[in-house]
Amino acid sequence: MKKFRKVLDGLSSSSPGGVASPSCGSAAGTPTAHAPTPQDIHVQETLVSENFQICKTVRHGFPYQPTCLAFDPVQKILAIGSRTGGIRILGRPGVDCYSQHESGAAVLQLQFLINEGALVTACADDTLHLWNLRQRRPAILHSLKFNRERITFCHLPFQSKWLYVGTERGNTHIVNIESFVLSGYVIMWNKAIELATKAHPGPVVHLSDSPKDEGKLLIGFESGTVVQWDLRAKKVDFRIYYDEAIHSVSWHHEGKQFMCSHSDGSLTMWNLRNTARPIQITYPHGKILKDGRKESCKPILKVEYKTSRNSSEPYVIFSGGLSYDKSGGRRPTLTIMHGKAVTVLEMDHPIVEFLVLCDTPYSNEVQDPYAVVVLLEKDFIVVDLTQSNFPIFENPYPMDIHESPVTCTAYFAECPPDIIPILYSIGAKQKKTGYSHKEWPVSGGTWTLGSQTYPEIIVTGHADGTVKFWDASAITLQMLYKLKTSKVFEKPKAGDGRAGELVEEDPYAVQMVSWCPHSRLFCVVGISAHVILYRFSKHDANTQIVSLEVRLQFDSEDVISPSEAENNPCFSDPSSHSPQPPGSPGSGTQDSLPCLKVKNRPVRMPPGYQAELVVQLQWVDGEPPQQITSLDINSAYGLLAFGNCNGLTVVDFLQKTILMCMGTLDLYGAADPYQRLTRSPRKNRQSTSGLTELSDNQVSMDMERSKSPTSVPYPSSLHYDPRSMPEPVASLRASHCSPVFYLLDNVKGPGRKLSLPTDLKTDLDHVNGHCTSPTSQPCSVGKPRITGVPEGPRLTRRGPGRPPFRKAQSAACMEISLPVSSHTEGGYASRRAMLQQLHGVSMYSHDEHHTTSYNWSERESRENSFSRSRSSSVSSIDRDTKESVTTLQFGESYGRKGDALPTACLWVGTSLGVVLLLPISIPTEEEERMEEPITMGPSGTVLMLKGSVLRFAFLDCGGALIQSPYEVWRDPNGPEDPDRPRRRKLVNFSPSSSQEACSDGHLAVVCSEKQAKVILMPTQAVLFTHNITESSFLLRADVVSVCNSVCLACFCANGHIMTLSLPSLRPLMDINYLPLTDLRIARTFVFTNGGQALYLSSPTEIQRLTYSQEMTDNLQDMLGELFTPIETPEAQNKGFLKGFFGGNAQTFDREELFGEAAAGKASRSLAQHIPGPMGLENMKAAAGGVVGDLARARIALDQRGERLGELEERTALMMNSAETFSTHAHQVMLKQKDKKWYQL
Secondary structure, three states: OEEEOOOOOOOEOOOOOOEOOOOOOOOOOOOOOOOOOHHHOOEEEOOOHHHEEEEEEEEEEOOOOEEEEEEEOOOOEEEEEEOOOEEEEEOOOOOEEEEEOOOOOOEEEEEEEOOOOEEEEEEOOOEEEEEEOOOOOOEEEEEEEEOOOOEEEEEOOOOOOEEEEEEOOOOEEEEEOOOOEEEEEEEOHHHHOOOOOOOOOOOEEEEEEOOOOOOEEEEEEOOOEEEEEEOOOOEEEEEEEOOOOEEEEEEOOOOOEEEEEEOOOOEEEEEOOEOOOOOEEEOOOOOEOOOOOEOOEOOEEEEEEEOOOOOOOOEEEEEEOOEHHHHOOOOOEEEEEEOOEEEEEEOOOOEEEEEEEEOOOOOOOOOOEEEEEEEEOOOEEEEEOOOOOOOEOOOOOOOOOOOOOEEEEEEEEOOOOOHHHHHHHHHHHHOOOOOOOOOOOOOOOEOOOOOOOOOEEEEEEEOOOEEEEEEOHHHOOEEEEEEEHHHHEOOOOOOOHHHHHHOOOOOOOEEEEEEEOOOOEEEEEEOOOEEEEEEEEOOOEEEOOEEEEEOOOOOOOOOOOHHHHHHOOOOOOHHHHOEOOOOOOOOOOOOOOEOOOEOOOOEEEOOEEEEEEEEEEEOEOOEOOOOOOEEEEEOOOOEEEEEOOOEEEEEEOOOOEEEEEEEOHHHHOOOOHHHHOOOOOOOOOOOOOOOOOEOOOOOOHHHHHHHOOOOOOOOOOOOOOOOOOOHHHHHHHHOOOHHHHHHHHOOOOOOOOOOOOHHHHOOHHHHHHOOOOOOOOOOOOOOOOOOOOOOOOOOOOOOOOOOOOOOOOOHHHOOOEOOOOOOOHHHHHHHHHHHHHHHOOOOOOOOOOOOOOOOHHHHHHHHHOOOOOOOOOOOHHHHOOOOOEEEEEEEEEOOOOOOOOOEEEEEEEEOOOEEEEEEEEOOOOHHHHHHOOOEEOOOOOEEEOOOOEEEEEEEOOOOOEOOOOEEOOOOOOOOOOOOOOOOOOEEOOOOOOOOOOOOOOEEEEEEEOOEEEEEEEOOOEEEEEEEOOOOOOEEEEEEEEEOOEEEEEEEEOOOEEEEEEOOOOOEEEEEEOOOOOEHHHHHHOEEEOOOEEEEEEEOOEEEEEEEEHHHHHHHHHHOOEOOOOOOOOOOOOOOHHHHHHOHHHOOOOHHHHHOHHHHOEOOOOOEEEEEOOOOHHHHHHHOOHHHHHHHHHHHHHHHHHHHHHHHHHHHHHHHHHHHHHHHHHHHHHHHHHOOOHHHO
């Protein structure tokens, strides 16, 4: 524990070479007698480096790019392999484990050691791995790398320790599972086929032992040859030749016949008595044409041939086989044939693999199938075979996260305890019906609710406009509630002007969300530059949605000439920013219209989140509005704020009015900032003509007032005193855009090539709908010119034929690697494009837009021709960069230095590292609040940081986090009590009320892409400064609570996760977590309280992690157990005739054939054994200690007793048979004894 006492103003910062200096605002004044000074701050910091540790906790969602499937019928757990080398093992709800091969090679096949707690994986790098599942986190015990042959198929018989491995050359090798070494016993392809055959049979595509005799191995080759190999005699029993290639083979449980699926869509049945020709050839989906020819069909990739006790007819289940004529417009199918009934199940996605689940693990018993597990490319379903209509089971896993591509995420920990039950009760009414009533068949493993659990909710936004709420408590994930934002709007119709251009795109895609769990207010920002405000209600309603439209578009002609810059180096003439009302000359035909049309009729809204207000940005001069980059909402103030690269808009959602619509440059204020106050337009609330924009038209104030009573009253003249201007403002005006591009230029490290999707390679700057190409919407506002620097050419408008929006690029689909380039010239374009995509910030230059033709190589060379400098002499591309609003935060703070009491304020952060404060005057009485206008405006307070501002947070003088005030939730549609009128109940966390040791004042934590500062309010003295990164930049920063304290958690573009103490900004942790970070992770990475975070690890999966040592230590107790000791089911007792004449009467000892003593050693050059991190000696210790050993010993003893019992039964049967034979022989002897020789 370290105390910070008497922190002097100007104290050296925690970063080398940095000096903390107070940052002054524009308003002059001295702290009041009650305001704290840096010497009064006494903070005890409790967090140390030992409190932090990075650890992945659990992965949710559908496995990305699945390749194979396996099921343990005794343990009832299921495994899915993926193309990226991942393995997902699933059991009962809560039992969900993810493991990854270090090589990253695709998993080709999975084989469970049934009821042994182990799994064998075969990967595309020709390596076999043995995984130990008797621990909560599986680990590799052994690996075997094949050097000269490619693995194509594996088969592990039940209760066998010998694994058959087929290769591409047609050979079959045998691996000992216990030691994971090759046996000397090899079945060579040239011995399996006839000597007269000259052609190679092809790779091995099937291996299985005969149900009738384990000593017979059936080998299927791709060319159509099937061989039964006698393992004891080391010779071929029979060979089958067929003209079509074989894809799969399935035995009848009696072992007398088997079925093959072929590439021509046929199924062949073969009987072992006559292998010359098949006893049956069927084309399930092919018909005989009129000319006698058969329809050509697609291959049947897999077939399963299962028998049932309840029916004499077997089940034949296969995938594919449709005729090419019919399959053109049909989806992938799974066919179930049972007797004469043929059922075709159409799937939404291609089938990767399917498995038939049976009651018994023994292949020589009646199978009795009860379900079919179908693994699709993007879905996972289980079909119930016990019901005639074959319904599917309701999936308990969150496999539909990617139902529509994920575009944004939010993570909320320590939510109010009542929010999850109420969301679940509302969401339960949205669930589909028609599922099977039986229990989910994958029910293995054990999981118990951990002791350290608290309510957690994950919110995901999607490309189709849906928002999903998920219960993430106790490292599980369960769907709570689904909200469709598209229901607010009318459906766009083709030929509907600009709306018609969006029909084929994603006009409702969710960009960001803001949620207050306490007040249950929810706000959604869409890609079509719209904001939707929702209130939660338990009752349905039939109301009309209020719609407001805002003109937040500023023309590029608002620039200052060099002569004007000499006379007034800080600001341009305010008359050049006069608002332009709709319908003014120069307005386009599509002006004053939003991208989407809100329903203008009463809409019935079911219980749940109900839309109350929609705010949309309008088109201007035929240009679409720029997308929204920042959002914040406060229920206590009744205010909603959002910004983009043009400026800031503040909405009073209680009065349904626009409070402020102002360009970014105008937020800096002047000597009298309150001359820019905006009044709430009560009289013309429904009118949109009064919404203002900054334009290059110079219109007098009187004319503006006559045209629009709600426009912003700009003064006719402003007097600027250089002495009254704060120093940061002067530096900002002198070097307006240098912080962002200084950030870009100082990205160091080895360069990495961008891997772009197809639709991004031709137009990189159009990622995620941001119109940033040279021919798109120009984005530049009035800004100063630097004396002596020539003016660049004019910006051009969007070229003809350019659609206003690209298709919404979801966070799930972004595969662009973040650049970590050096100072080399070639890395600049990539870094710049990445920054645009990441923050939704559009940057433009005169130099980029002087030509209408688009050539990437020319553009890159043009950008690389600029020399970057931190000085005030910057190039024209720096001067004309748009300054966007990147973060917003409402809270109780001090708008000016001289303030004695905290008031409502809006903190604004921009892409140039500027922090602005906007004090807000809100009426205190509820009646006045609904009628009186709210006043707000820039206070002139300016703070500077390096890089774009990412996050604000407030601490009291004791170091505790100050929460934003909120309104306690009340049902807006609930019944009213006439005796007790409904009133708003506000909860306010004022800085003055959250502390006793210190008087008025609080600490403000400001974090940018490069730097973090802690500022003492209201003196605005910078107490601590820390330069977080020089070679990269931050993607995400959050102030979170960990171990009953607070810290600043940061995620960097180079993959580092860092934590800093508060308020001293002392580094606590810096771990290189993700060396290769792509844009999908950058857009979805979020921190939350309790030391947790998440990101979208693939387009279909959410990865959760913890950076808390305490949670890492307790993680083992929170995870589920994959393996539970279960007795192996007994084999069925056979009748006398089957026992006496059956083929399994003779035992088959594989050890005698495959062991080193009999077969010798395999060639060392053929395969290399690689021991895993856990040796075989450690396996028993990790499997559960003494209890596990005792359980296994008991099970082994029981199995030994069962085998002895079986031996006794067989001995008794043999004795009975011998006695019967002796009796029959004696009777024959007596009968023939007295006969003469000629009577015999």
